[in-house]
Amino acid sequence: MSEAPIDLSALLAEAAARGARYLEGLDGRRVFPDEAARAGLADLMAPLADDPADPEEILALLDRVGSPATVASTGGRYFGFVTGGTLPAALAANMLATAWDQNAAFEVMSPAAAAIETAAAAMVLDVLGLPAEAAVGFGSGATMANFTGLAAARHALLTNAGWDVEEQGLFGAPPIEVVVGGEVHASLLKALQLLGLGRSRVVRVAVDGQGRICADMLPPLSATTILCLQAGNVNTGALDPFASVVPLAKAAGAWVHVDGAFGLWMLASPKLRALADGVEAADSWAVDGHKWLNVPYDSGLAIVRDPAALRAAMAASAAYLVDGGPRDGANYVPELSRRARGIDIWAALRSLGRRGTADLVERGVSLAGRFAARLRAEGCDILNEVVGNQVLVSFGEAEHTRRVIAAIQRDGTCWCGGTVWQGRTAMRISVSSWATTEADIDRSAAAVVRLARATN
Numbered sequence: 201m202s203e204a205p206i207d208l209s210a211l212l213a214e215a216a217a218r219g220a221r222y223l224e225g226l227d228g229r230r231v232f233p234d235e236a237a238r239a240g241l242a243d244l245m246a247p248l249a250d251d252p253a254d255p256e257e258i259l260a261l262l263d264r265v266g267s268p269a270t271v272a273s274t275g276g277r278y279f280g281f282v283t284g285g286t287l288p289a290a291l292a293a294n295m296l297a298t299a300w301d302q303n304a305a306f307e308v309m310s311p312a313a314a315a316i317e318t319a320a321a322a323m324v325l326d327v328l329g330l331p332a333e334a335a336v337g338f339g340s341g342a343t344m345a346n347f348t349g350l351a352a353a354r355h356a357l358l359t360n361a362g363w364d365v366e367e368q369g370l371f372g373a374p375p376i377e378v379v380v381g382g383e384v385h386a387s388l389l390k391a392l393q394l395l396g397l398g399r400s401r402v403v404r405v406a407v408d409g410q411g412r413i414c415a416d417m418l419p420p421l422s423a424t425t426i427l428c429l430q431a432g433n434v435n436t437g438a439l440d441p442f443a444s445v446v447p448l449a450k451a452a453g454a455w456v457h458v459d460g461a462f463g464l465w466m467l468a469s470p471k472l473r474a475l476a477d478g479v480e481a482a483d484s485w486a487v488d489g490h491k492w493l494n495v496p497y498d499s500g501l502a503i504v505r506d507p508a509a510l511r512a513a514m515a516a517s518a519a520y521l522v523d524g525g526p527r528d529g530a531n532y533v534p535e536l537s538r539r540a541r542g543i544d545i546w547a548a549l550r551s552l553g554r555r556g557t558a559d560l561v562e563r564g565v566s567l568a569g570r571f572a573a574r575l576r577a578e579g580c581d582i583l584n585e586v587v588g589n590q591v592l593v594s595f596g597e598a599e600h601t602r603r604v605i606a607a608i609q610r611d612g613t614c615w616c617g618g619t620v621w622q623g624r625t626a627m628r629i630s631v632s633s634w635a636t637t638e639a640d641i642d643r644s645a646a647a648v649v650r651l652a653r654a655t656n
């Protein structure tokens with residue numbers, strides 16, 4: 201350590217001030233950093249020094265070199281992937297919670313983290329209208345939330361088949377069939393891969409032009425089937441027809457898991473909720489905090505109707521692990537030690553309330569509709585029904601569409617990525633940030649149209 205005592209108040213105030221300046225400057229800068237800013241990152245690559253350095257100088261270097269090289273994805277004109285910004289209340293709570301540095305593995309390690317996550321879990325179930333008895337685990341994102349929900353499914357189905365998968369593993373176990381839609385998200389396949397259920401041994405069900413599973417194409421389902429449905433296709437935003445599929449699956453004794461990374465938040469809106477009608481009858485759900493709820497990275501929620509199945513799948517046992525607290529976080533997610541991610545979610549939902557959460561989601565949908573309408577009016581081809589916050593745009597031939605996307609990414613007014621949707625090359629627009637305004641949409645749409653016209 202250096203000789204002089206560290207002035208902690210000054211240091212943290214400096215970090216907060218630099219953070220605020222960064223956020224206030226986002227509107228005036230390129231969304232994707234230019235080459236000079238990216239080249240500047242070399243200044244952070246110095247090898248390990250022999251001697252300690254001053255924290256304020258480290259912070260200043262990080263801000264001077266790092267800030268200009270960041271992608272302004274927390275601003276209002278980033279439409280890539282499905283990327284939320286950060287609500288002010290969630291950001292501030294996250295900063296305080298970082299100072300707390302609580303370990304949310306066990307209640308005895310942090311009664312505060314356990315209590316706040318208990319409260320956050322109840323608010324999440326309430327605002328989504330999911331069963332109040334369900335268990336909620338706070339993990340790193342929808343990939344691990346899918347993993348967690350599917351681990352509970354694996355436990356429940358194999359227990360019913362007389363097999364203890366947690367003790368015995370999968371070698372020699374009765375087979376489980378996994379049924380997915382043809383447009384299953386890559387992260388769900390990754391979760392199956394990690395669980396020993398295999399990416400390729402799934403049965404893929406045909407989907408319609410929006411990527412929704414075709415209910416009449418389902419294979420026979422049984423008490424050894426995990427049926428994976430989707431609320432929010434990553435390209436079209438479409439939701440599976442839960443009301444016609446979930447009751448069939450439940451009647452057959454199957455486990456229904458829903459990947460609702462962003463789309464599940466549509467349940468928070470009384471106006472949009474009907475699109476997900478029937479989803480509440482599933483057994484497990486995965487949803488992100490860091491996408492549409494707009495809490496800082498990283499954050500995802502695994503929700504499981506039967507808390508005992510989740511606990512059995514996630515519980516670790518070791519003599520020093522104190523059991524029986526009202527909420528030991530380690531029994532809900534794969535991690536033992538972890539940050540108390542539920543605090544950000546608690547703060548976000550406290551600040552939004554029921555109405556604000558509905559408004560956040562409705563605004564995303566309405567702004568996506570506005571973007572689509574602007575582009576359609578200028579002759580662009582919109583490939584999807586814009587029911588949610590996703591828009592797929594074609595500028596004609598695949599190669600031309602790719603060149604337009606590249607031009608948009610170079611221009612820096614906004615950022616959109618590319619995809620191939622059912623054989624057609626397209627640009628993806630995802631409106632997922634609380635910070636996006638109508639002016640952001642109009643400015644971005646104007647840039648897209650200008651660049652599409654200028655590209656040949």
Ligand SMILES: *Cc1c(COP(=O)(O)O)cnc(C)c1O
Nearest residue numbers: 341342343385387434459461488
């Ligand atoms: C983003 C996404 C995921 C993966 O979520 P992460 O938070 O990145 O792990 C899974 N499914 C869908 C539909 C998604 O959009």
